[in-house]
Amino acid sequence: MTGGRSIRGEGAFWLLLLPMVAYLVIWRILPLLYTAWLSLADWNIGRGAPPRFIGIENYLRLLGDPRFHAAVKVSAIFMLVATAAEVVLGVALALLVNRPFRGQTIVQGILLVPMITSPVAVGTIWYILYNGKIGPLTYLVDRLGFGVQDWLGSTLTALPAIILADVWEWTPFVFLLALSGLQGIPETVVEAARIDGASAWKVWWYITLPLLRGVIVAAAILRAMDALKIFDTIFIMTGGGPGRSTESASLLVYRTAFTHFEFGYAAAMIMVVLALTTLLYWFYTRVPQEV
Amino acid sequence: MTRKQFGTLIAVLLVMLALALAPGDASAGAAPDFRGVTLRVGLPSGYDEAVAFREAAIEAATRLGAKMEVLSFTVDQLHDKLLLDFQAKNPAWDIVFVTTTSAAEWMRLGLVTPISTFMKENSAIVDETVLAKDDLYRTEDFTFDGNWVGFPTYSTGVALFWRTDLFNDPTEKAAFQKKYGYALKPPETYAEFRDMAEFFTRKKGEPLMGKPLEADFYGTVHSNKPPSFLWYDFVNYLVAFGANDIYDPATKRPTMNSRAAIEAVKYYVELGKFQPPGQLNMSSGEAASLFAAGHVAMQVEYFQRMTAIVLNPTKSKVHDRTDFTVLPSQKGVAGRTHAAHAGGNAVALYSLSKNKTAAYKVLELSATRELQKKVLLEKFPNGGWVPPRMSLMRDPEMQSRYPWMKRALNDLLLRKDIYYFQLGQIPEYFASIDIVGAQIHKALAGQTSPEAAMAQAQTDLEALFKRAGYIK
Numbered sequence: 001m002t003g004g005r006s007i008r009g010e011g012a013f014w015l016l017l018l019p020m021v022a023y024l025v026i027w028r029i030l031p032l033l034y035t036a037w038l039s040l041a042d043w044n045i046g047r048g049a050p051p052r053f054i055g056i057e058n059y060l061r062l063l064g065d066p067r068f069h070a071a072v073k074v075s076a077i078f079m080l081v082a083t084a085a086e087v088v089l090g091v092a093l094a095l096l097v098n099r100p101f102r103g104q105t106i107v108q109g110i111l112l113v114p115m116i117t118s119p120v121a122v123g124t125i126w127y128i129l130y131n132g133k134i135g136p137l138t139y140l141v142d143r144l145g146f147g148v149q150d151w152l153g154s155t156l157t158a159l160p161a162i163i164l165a166d167v168w169e170w171t172p173f174v175f176l177l178a179l180s181g182l183q184g185i186p187e188t189v190v191e192a193a194r195i196d197g198a199s200a201w202k203v204w205w206y207i208t209l210p211l212l213r214g215v216i217v218a219a220a221i222l223r224a225m226d227a228l229k230i231f232d233t234i235f236i237m238t239g240g241g242p243g244r245s246t247e248s249a250s251l252l253v254y255r256t257a258f259t260h261f262e263f264g265y266a267a268a269m270i271m272v273v274l275a276l277t278t279l280l281y282w283f284y285t286r287v288p289q290e291v
Numbered sequence: 292m293t294r295k296q297f298g299t300l301i302a303v304l305l306v307m308l309a310l311a312l313a314p315g316d317a318s319a320g321a322a323p324d325f326r327g328v329t330l331r332v333g334l335p336s337g338y339d340e341a342v343a344f345r346e347a348a349i350e351a352a353t354r355l356g357a358k359m360e361v362l363s364f365t366v367d368q369l370h371d372k373l374l375l376d377f378q379a380k381n382p383a384w385d386i387v388f389v390t391t392t393s394a395a396e397w398m399r400l401g402l403v404t405p406i407s408t409f410m411k412e413n414s415a416i417v418d419e420t421v422l423a424k425d426d427l428y429r430t431e432d433f434t435f436d437g438n439w440v441g442f443p444t445y446s447t448g449v450a451l452f453w454r455t456d457l458f459n460d461p462t463e464k465a466a467f468q469k470k471y472g473y474a475l476k477p478p479e480t481y482a483e484f485r486d487m488a489e490f491f492t493r494k495k496g497e498p499l500m501g502k503p504l505e506a507d508f509y510g511t512v513h514s515n516k517p518p519s520f521l522w523y524d525f526v527n528y529l530v531a532f533g534a535n536d537i538y539d540p541a542t543k544r545p546t547m548n549s550r551a552a553i554e555a556v557k558y559y560v561e562l563g564k565f566q567p568p569g570q571l572n573m574s575s576g577e578a579a580s581l582f583a584a585g586h587v588a589m590q591v592e593y594f595q596r597m598t599a600i601v602l603n604p605t606k607s608k609v610h611d612r613t614d615f616t617v618l619p620s621q622k623g624v625a626g627r628t629h630a631a632h633a634g635g636n637a638v639a640l641y642s643l644s645k646n647k648t649a650a651y652k653v654l655e656l657s658a659t660r661e662l663q664k665k666v667l668l669e670k671f672p673n674g675g676w677v678p679p680r681m682s683l684m685r686d687p688e689m690q691s692r693y694p695w696m697k698r699a700l701n702d703l704l705l706r707k708d709i710y711y712f713q714l715g716q717i718p719e720y721f722a723s724i725d726i727v728g729a730q731i732h733k734a735l736a737g738q739t740s741p742e743a744a745m746a747q748a749q750t751d752l753e754a755l756f757k758r759a760g761y762i763k
Contacts (some may be wrong), residue, residue, distance in 0.1 A: 044718075044720070045374055045375065045378050045398065046374065046400075046718035047759075048378075048401070127572070130569075131566055131569055133506075133567060133568075133581065135571065148507075148568050149568070149572070150568040152569065152572050153568060153569060153570070153571035155736055155737075177504030232545055237572070238572055239516050239517050239572070240517065240729070241516070241517045241729070241736070242571055242732055242733065242735070242736030242738065243729055243730070244732075244733070245736075245738070247729075255725055258367065259518075259721050259722055260719075260721070260725065260755075261374070261718070261721075261722070262722075
């Protein structure tokens with residue numbers, strides 16, 4: 001046998017790689033390049049005129065657009081709060097479930113159900129839960145003496161209410177990652193610590209948490225990248241209201257493109273949000289992979 | 292295969308080919324034959340008039356030998372898809388669904404071929420007696436620059452629905468007279484509407500018609516989910532109060548900071564006190580369902596929607612205790628008596644269609660009285676669609692079958708003192724209601740005052756209109 005690949009082997013290699021390369025180019029790279037180009041154009045399809053190159057005018061307009069700033073702020077708050085809650089709860093659930101008990105598999109399965117529910121269904125379910133006339137949550141709170149709350153109609157509670165729905169949906173994702181991380185920690189290390197007299201808290205703080213750190217950070221960044229793009233749940237539950245208090249960047253992009261028909265301006269927004277997401281991804285690639 | 296067998300096969304194939312290319316049955320006379328033609332139409336889901344058109348179009352196409360392929364989208368998705376397909380020169384459609392806000396825009400863009408243009412260029416295939424255009428509902432609403440764009444899909448606009456049992460109850464009448472100093476009756480002015488909404492808003496346990504309420508009760512309800520649901524409810528108040536619908540048509544300048552517009556917003560915000568929690572996120576179906584469940588005294592809503600829900604005996608607890616009338620008027624505002632959005636959507640010919648003749652004949656046939664009556668009786672036995680044929684509304688059989696029909700015809704359609712209006716016809720209309728709707732929503736949520744809301748809306752609208760080139 002020769003040391004390197006044969007010409008025939010190399011041809012087969014590229015041939016097998018071709019479908020994936022074609023997919024990436026056609027469905028990822030070309031649309032990205034087109035969006036980038038569109039972000040430098042003025043194009044309102046409602047007026048019928050073709051795109052007109054305007055350089056960085058869209059980006060300059062974004063700099064002075066308070067609606068865009070507000071939407072990015074909503075997305076950032078949503079991302080930070082939802083991710084933090086999901087990580088804490090997910091890890092806590094994983095710790096709770098990571099011990100043998102009767103029905104463990106069934107419990108783990110049930111815990112994963114929200115994650116496999118479509119975001120539109122999640123939004124609808126929680127919209128009903130919060131409903132002032134028929135919502136069980138509202139009824140419960142009223143029975144506890146706090147009166148009928150308009151969760152989605154108040155600027156104080158609308159965003160937290162949507163965050164809660166997201167936490168319900170995506171905590172299982174963090175739980176799954178944390179659980180597999182916990183199950184990867186050698187038992188001998190924990191046992192040795194216990195034999196040496198370490199309390200449960202010290203085992204958690206000095207052994208489990210450091211070994212789980214990589215998984216936690218990875219889960220947090222993955223969730224953060226996803227949470228930054230939140231759209232479906234907000235669209236269903238509040239439509240961005242009250243006022244614009246829950247209008248996320250993705251929802252604003254949607255409205256700019258399909259209500260205002262300003263495709264060029266929407267493309268510029270997409271590029272900015274993409275830059276933020278890329279920054280998060282860059283942090284993700286810096287996370288140590290070992291447990 | 293032998294030579295003889297090969298020859299036989301060729302002969303058979305030639306005979307089959309000859310039969311396929313042979314002209315149709317001569318006895319069919321001049322009847323159009325669209326065998327082999329498949330027509331595509333996109334329709335909005337959740338719209339009863341879309342269901343009615345679908346049924347009529349499928350029947351019409353079948354009679355003409357063609358096939359209908361119907362695809363469903365949400366109304367927003369449908370609008371965007373048609374616009375994008377047209378920009379991409381995609382001839383995928385034959386018939387398109389147009390709303391009152393998109394009709395003029397699409398005609399000017401060239402997305403639709405106006406029916407009047409097609410008829411002029413193809414007069415030989417037009418059957419004027421079948422068409423009976425004068426019998427159709429408000430074709431003028433779909434006529435721009437003299438071009439008739441599409442066939443209306445339903446009739447009637449916005450009306451006021453009210454609970455007859457509450458308004459006729461002696462205890463309630465006496466209490467209202469005592470509190471407000473005038474008789475309780477369907478409101479004729481918006482001041483009266485506000486009083487009555489306030490009067491009927493009560494907490495669980497308080498009496499209504501002499502009995503303690505088992506749940507909170509509300510004077511009125513609106514679907515205030517931004518931007519479209521909110522706008523289609525609010526715009527009736529805006530116009531009634533004397534304001535322009537977003538902009539002055541003469542100067543194309545936004546006017547949402549006018550005194551009349553601000554007064555309308557103030558009034559609308561005040562109505563929030565008499566509505567159920569969650570109204571800020573309600574769709575029109577939800578709002579109507581609350582009325583149908585017996586929790587609301589009055590509702591301003593599209594008449595057709597209410598026939599589907601509130602007047603429908605299979606869906607409403609109060610169908611036999613609900614009546615309707617014209618919208619109130621705002622005192623001191625001339626020329627806007629009982630101002631109401633006329634409603635109406637239409638179906639039109641897609642300009643890039645390769646089957647325009649077949650599409651036109653399907654539209655013509657599906658709009659006939661006979662087919663519309665068939666669809667109404669078979670698909671809407673309990674209401675939900677108000678056909679756009681005036682002669683059907685006058686039909687004694689229909690009036691007896693649908694108790695509300697005669698009154699709707701006389702009190703809503705034929706009444707001359709109603710100021711019916713259509714919505715703005717500029718391409719930026721959706722963007723405009725997105726801008727204004729968000730500000731009104733903020734005011735409804737108590738985030739800002741009506742004045743500040745309209746000031747911001749005006750600023751944002753002026754920026755939009757400047758970018759569009761309407762103003763400098």
